[in-house]
Amino acid sequence: MVIIMSAINIKTLARENVLKFLKSFDTVLTDCDGVLWMHMTPLPNSSDVMNLFRKFGKRVFYVTNNSTKTRDDLVEKCKALKFQANKEDILCTANLSACYLQSLGFCKKTYIIGSEAIARELEQVGISYYGIGPDTINQNNPYSVFKKDPEVAAVIVGFDEHFSYPKMVKAATYLNDANVHFIGTNTDERFPVSSDVVIPGTGSLVRCIESCSERKAVIMGKPDKYMAKMLMERSNIDPQRTLMIGDRCNTDILFGTRCGFITLLVLTGVTALSDVERWKQSEQQEERDLVPNYYIDALGDLLPYLKELESEIS
Numbered sequence: 001m002v003i004i005m006s007a008i009n010i011k012t013l014a015r016e017n018v019l020k021f022l023k024s025f026d027t028v029l030t031d032c033d034g035v036l037w038m039h040m041t042p043l044p045n046s047s048d049v050m051n052l053f054r055k056f057g058k059r060v061f062y063v064t065n066n067s068t069k070t071r072d073d074l075v076e077k078c079k080a081l082k083f084q085a086n087k088e089d090i091l092c093t094a095n096l097s098a099c100y101l102q103s104l105g106f107c108k109k110t111y112i113i114g115s116e117a118i119a120r121e122l123e124q125v126g127i128s129y130y131g132i133g134p135d136t137i138n139q140n141n142p143y144s145v146f147k148k149d150p151e152v153a154a155v156i157v158g159f160d161e162h163f164s165y166p167k168m169v170k171a172a173t174y175l176n177d178a179n180v181h182f183i184g185t186n187t188d189e190r191f192p193v194s195s196d197v198v199i200p201g202t203g204s205l206v207r208c209i210e211s212c213s214e215r216k217a218v219i220m221g222k223p224d225k226y227m228a229k230m231l232m233e234r235s236n237i238d239p240q241r242t243l244m245i246g247d248r249c250n251t252d253i254l255f256g257t258r259c260g261f262i263t264l265l266v267l268t269g270v271t272a273l274s275d276v277e278r279w280k281q282s283e284q285q286e287e288r289d290l291v292p293n294y295y296i297d298a299l300g301d302l303l304p305y306l307k308e309l310e311s312e313i314s
């Protein structure tokens with residue numbers, strides 16, 4: 001058992017303490033974008049690190065809030081970028097939304113604000129849906145004449161580049177019935193992009209629908225605990241021997257803290273070290289919960305230590 005202190009820079013540890021750290025967990029949960037890859041570009045050595053974790057017998061899960069990909073899509077992406085992965089190793093919010101409704105014994109229809117991936121995951125569990133694609137205002141489609149589909153008993157909000165006022169009208173109207181389930185895939189406010197343009201994320205859309213429906217969504221993704229519940233149901237993990245790796249503290253690290261996992265921040269994505277330094281000094285527990293146990297500049301920087309461990313074992 002490693003003594004856990006806040007935000008230890010792995011590179012400042014003595015070699016034997018890094019090896020001790022690497023032996024302190026049996027399960028690895030990793031976020032994807034900003035940790036393993038940026039869009040379609042893998043980050044240097046990150047696949048070697050993940051594949052060595054597997055080689056050492058650690059259980060690896062890819063845990064992403066991205067609602068625009070199915071589990072099959074993510075397995076394909078992992079394979080294309082040289083990460084070993086099976087469908088059972090993927091936790092993604094499009095799939096979790098379908099699992100959530102399935103766990104309720106849901107057999108009615110779902111109104112989706114979101115992408116094809118959510119539709120395909122619902123199809124796989126036999127749940128009908130509508131709402132994918134553009135829904136714009138025009139003279140033939142004034143939102144005021146919208147008629148409810150009486151079969152709809154759930155609304156899912158995920159990332160939707162066609163988000164519009166008519167979609168808000170529909171979602172809010174369905175949700176006006178308290179028996180209609182309200183699911184939000186995740187709460188990430190913005191997408192990490194390198195340009196000057198701000199790209200609003202799913203969290204912005206979920207908040208919008210929460211506002212006009214005057215209700216709170218059940219959230220599938222990190223940092224909410226539903227994802228952890230599903231993980232516990234699917235595998236027998238020991239939280240104290242589980243490592244959560246992420247690039248974003250208000251989702252990945254907070255999720256790990258709430259679940260009692262060991263947390264590792266990589267600085268290749270959203271959160272900067274200056275944010276961590278500020279939260280460390282904070283009087284507020286909510287901000288201190290964002291502080292990781294460990295950090296490292298990039299996931300690939302673990303490779304030399306893992307290779308050393310490999311030679312030690314063989």
Ligand SMILES: [Mg+2]
Pocket residue numbers: 031032033034035246247248269
């Ligand atoms: Mg990320």
